[in-house]
Amino acid sequence: xxxxxxxxxxxxxxxxxxxxxxxxxxxxxxxxxxxxxxxxxxxxxxxxxxxxxxxxxxxxxxxxxxxxxxxxxxxxxxxxxxxxxxxxxxxxxxxxxxxxxxxxxxxxxxxxxxxxxxxxxxxxxxxxxxxxxxxxxxxxxxxxxxxxxxxxxxxxxx
Numbered sequence: 001x002x003x004x005x006x007x008x009x010x011x012x013x014x015x016x017x018x019x020x021x022x023x024x025x026x027x028x029x030x031x032x033x034x035x036x037x038x039x040x041x042x043x044x045x046x047x048x049x050x051x052x053x054x055x056x057x058x059x060x061x062x063x064x065x066x067x068x069x070x071x072x073x074x075x076x077x078x079x080x081x082x083x084x085x086x087x088x089x090x091x092x093x094x095x096x097x098x099x100x101x102x103x104x105x106x107x108x109x110x111x112x113x114x115x116x117x118x119x120x121x122x123x124x125x126x127x128x129x130x131x132x133x134x135x136x137x138x139x140x141x142x143x144x145x146x147x148x149x150x151x152x153x154x155x156x157x158x
Contacts, residue, residue, distance in 0.1 A: 024103040025111025026055050033096055034058055037075050038065075059108045066104035069097050 024030070034042075034052050042052035052058050058065065068074040069092055079086055092100075103109070 023106055023109055024099055025109045026058060026103070027111035027113055029099050029111075030058060030103050031055075033092070033099065037090060037092060037096075055110050059110075062104045062108045066100045069100045072097075 022028075038052050040046075042048040042050065044051045044053065050057070050061070052061070052065075065074075072091075075090070075092065077089065077091060079089075
């Protein structure tokens with residue numbers, strides 16, 4: 001009898017922990033992903049058609065973001081990932097995609113504001129240079145020269 005009561009109590013506590021999971025918020029969960037995966041191109045003057053720099057920007061497009069990340073349309077990656085890994089390859093994981101889905105369905109909560117998250121401008125990211133363009137430069141680690149080999153540069157106009 002005691003063991004049955006103890007087992008029931010344990011199951012109840014575990015169930016409460018699972019259901020009491022913190023709500024997904026922009027400040028805690030979404031902003032870091034946007035800064036790391038989206039804002040490299042989705043910034044004012046960037047190559048993307050709209051900016052995702054503020055909570056208001058992202059909230060306005062929450063359903064769209066949930067849809068395009070679920071279908072893996074965004075973030076874009078034209079190369080076949082099975083031929084990689086490639087320098088700059090930074091896809092969303094299944095868990096990160098679920099975070100976008102949960103946020104959109106839970107009511108796009110803002111959460112407590114955190115420190116400014118500047119966009120990633122390193123490996124494979126867009127770096128603004130000049131007016132109306134984006135310069136992407138990265139090593140081609142998948143060729144026979146490796147890290148000491150030629151560099152690949154592409155200029156993308158807006």
